Amino acid sequence: MNTSASVSSAAPKTGAVPWWRGAAIYQIYPRSFCDSNGDGIGDLPGITSRLDHVARLGVDAIWVSPFFTSPMKDFGYDVADYCGVDPIFGTLADFDAMVARAHELGLKVTIDQVYAHTSDLHPWFAESRQDRTNPKADWYVWADPKPDGSPPTNWQSVFGGPAWTWDARRRQYFLHNFLSCQPQMNAHNPQVQDALLGVMRFWLDRGVDGFRLDALNFLMHDAEMRDNPPAPDDGRRKTRPFDFQLKIFNQSHPDIVKFIQRVRNLCDEYGAVFTVAEVGGDLAETEMKAYTAGEEHLNSAYGFDFLYADKLTPKFIAQAVAHWPDVPGLGWPTWAFENHDAPRALSRWCAPEHREAFGRLKAMLFASLRGNIIVYQGEELGLTQVDIPFEQLQDPEAIANWPLTLSRDGARTPMPWVVQSGEGGFTMGVPWLPVGEDNLARAVDRQEADPHSLLNLTTALLRLRRDNPALRLGTFDVLYADEYILVIRRVSAQQSIAGYFNLSPEPRDWPQGLTGEGEQLASVNGASFTDAHGGQIPPFGALLIEERI
Structure with a gap:
């Protein structure tokens, strides 16, 4: 092998x-x-x-x-x-x-x-931007400028620049937390929420x-x-x-x-x-x-x-x-x-x-x-x-x-x-x-x-992972963590599995007092449970042990 x-x-x-x-x-x-x-x-x-x-x-x-x-x-x-x-x-x-x-x-x-x-090409936004009185006027986040014409707030977009863009049709700014072509929906509006839930139901x-x-x-x-x-x-x-x-x-x-x-x-x-x-x-x-x-x-x-x-x-x-x-x-x-x-x-x-x-x-x-x-x-x-x-x-x-x-x-x-x-x-x-x-x-x-x-x-x-309840559903405890070595334990009602990981490119000593009896389930990079007492974990070595409980 x-x-x-x-x-x-x-x-x-x-x-x-x-x-x-x-x-x-x-x-x-x-x-x-x-x-x-x-x-x-x-x-x-x-x-x-x-x-x-x-x-x-x-x-x-x-x-x-x-x-x-x-x-x-x-x-x-x-x-x-x-x-x-x-x-x-x-x-x-x-x-x-x-x-x-x-x-x-x-x-x-x-x-x-x-x-x-x-998108600013969505029909909802096309309707919303037409004027301030249409049925979807409040489906997006619109706001008047400050008296000096600047944006309503100092909010910035994720992709850079102000999170507001001026729209001449409504003579207001619309909010966009990402690209300016991604207008922000006004999810405070119950009609917007209903529409979004309708989308979810469709799928x-x-x-x-x-x-x-x-x-x-x-x-x-x-x-x-x-x-x-x-x-x-x-x-x-x-x-x-x-x-x-x-x-x-x-x-x-x-x-x-x-x-x-x-x-x-x-x-x-x-x-x-x-x-x-x-x-x-x-x-x-x-x-x-x-x-x-x-x-x-x-x-x-x-x-x-x-x-x-x-x-x-x-x-x-x-x-x-x-x-x-x-x-x-x-x-x-x-x-x-x-x-x-x-x-x-x-x-x-x-x-x-x-x-x-x-x-x-x-x-x-x-x-x-x-x-x-x-x-x-x-x-x-x-x-x-x-x-x-x-x-x-x-x-x-x-x-x-x-x-x-x-x-x-x-x-x-x-x-x-x-x-x-x-x-x-x-x-x-x-x-x-x-x-x-x-x-x-x-x-x-x-x-x-x-x-x-x-x-x-x-x-x-x-x-x-799928076949072992401790890995899929069990608790997760960190038994040891230093600069290089991580030792964890996953426990379910039926099973206890310990994991040992050397995250460094050099061999490292096994942590003392953390190795019991068990069956080796998986191993990578030459790690072996037989070396747990007095040996070292190889570079990037890792293994999973099903412990006897």
């Missing part, structure tokens, strides 16, 4: 639980997953054609990023029709076929919902099993239009005007929780529907807990702890998971190491020469976390961040803030399906972004054929 990795294939031990609790979810970024028609852009039929790959991984569900009708100024997060499929991705019939195939394969389907803003009726609610803490604003205070100097680099403020009044309104309760009531009508909030910003932890508390709110919240961390250390991991202890009434966390907005983890957390070994350790750590885990497409292959030259950039934030903002495009590059030059089997045409030469060598077909590949290890670890 190859000493780089081994995973036990013991029989499943889990019982009946809600499908989403402890689930592994696979994020699909439609533009970059698989192109079926040769236009260089991924689409829904392409997703359907590759769902077998996702199912083989052993995940429970897919999360499909926006595919809705959109001018694509922010690549689908600027929605022009909440109930339509953009032609570049296909049709509603293609969506239905994708859902049907996913369900055949035992996969649940979750989709993004972007309720904080729409539930088409068989959707869950939702990720994008930028949820931006859903409501301060009606008194108070200025945000300046942010204190915390030592972090500020690259945008947005960074110079405490975002108190343009987001994070307490009434968002009341809308969340309406969302939960609707989803409960349809049974086991999974809801997860995306919440970032200065108050993220507080808001995540408020949005998921008890049984009247969302099921989970999507943490940013790991997504932008420049290094991974035992103490950092311990701090992140400590925010979500297993106590009554506290929500259920969802973790991601990578996504379509954040740089690839292997490019952030280790030197190039360590990526293969670190990738194996990272996969085992990810499978060991308490909560839901979201695998971003290509993460199972060990894809790295692609350096996109300025002339090929598509990301509006990176273009606007060049060169101070790392391009999101580098993590959105197409999936390499086969080892071949150029398009990697992603398309028959010219891909909308380059695949990247390094990532071509990590193609799916090559890794499927290699029993020692990261793809096959990830598959084995995800199945181990």
Whole structure:
């Protein structure tokens, strides 16, 4: 057996639980997953054609990023029709076929919902901007200028510049927390809430099993239009005007929780529907807990702890998971190491020469976390961040803030399906972004054929997580965390599993007094339970032990 990795294939031990609790979810970024028609852009039929790959991984569900009708100024997060499929991705019939195939394969389907803003091409906004008396006049956030003609408040947009744009039709400013073509919805308005819940019902009726609610803490604003205070100097680099403020009044309104309760009531009508909030910003932890508390709110919240961390250390991991202890009434966390907005983890957390070994350790750590885990497409292959030259950039934030903002495009590059030059089997045409030469060598077909590949290890670890109740549902305790070594324990009623991780490129001594008797379930990079007494954990070594209880 190859000493780089081994995973036990013991029989499943889990019982009946809600499908989403402890689930592994696979994020699909439609533009970059698989192109079926040769236009260089991924689409829904392409997703359907590759769902077998996702199912083989052993995940429970897919999360499909926006595919809705959109001018694509922010690549689908600027929605022009909440109930339509953009032609570049296909049709509603293609969506239905994708859902049907996913369900055949035992996969649940979750989709993004972007309720904080729409595109300025959405019919709702076209009507709202006509005058101040039309039926949708109060569906968006409009405000008069200050006496000197300047914007109503000092609020700044995420992508740079004031969060207000003047509209000559109404002779008012409209709010946009992101791009100026993404006007802010006025979710204080009950009619707006009803319309958004109607959108959710539309997709539930088409068989959707869950939702990720994008930028949820931006859903409501301060009606008194108070200025945000300046942010204190915390030592972090500020690259945008947005960074110079405490975002108190343009987001994070307490009434968002009341809308969340309406969302939960609707989803409960349809049974086991999974809801997860995306919440970032200065108050993220507080808001995540408020949005998921008890049984009247969302099921989970999507943490940013790991997504932008420049290094991974035992103490950092311990701090992140400590925010979500297993106590009554506290929500259920969802973790991601990578996504379509954040740089690839292997490019952030280790030197190039360590990526293969670190990738194996990272996969085992990810499978060991308490909560839901979201695998971003290509993460199972060990894809790295692609350096996109300025002339090929598509990301509006990176273009606007060049060169101070790392391009999101580098993590959105197409999936390499086969080892071949150029398009990697992603398309028959010219891909909308380059695949990247390094990532071509990590193609799916090559890794499927290699029993020692990261793809096959990830598959084995995800199945181990699914089949062992301690890993999927158990408590999470940090037994030891120093600069290099992390020791954890996951415990359920039936099982206790300890995890040992050396996050350094050097061999390290086993922590004393933390090793008992048990069976080795999984090991990477040469770590062995037989070395626990008096030996060392190899560089980036990790293993899971089922303890005798």
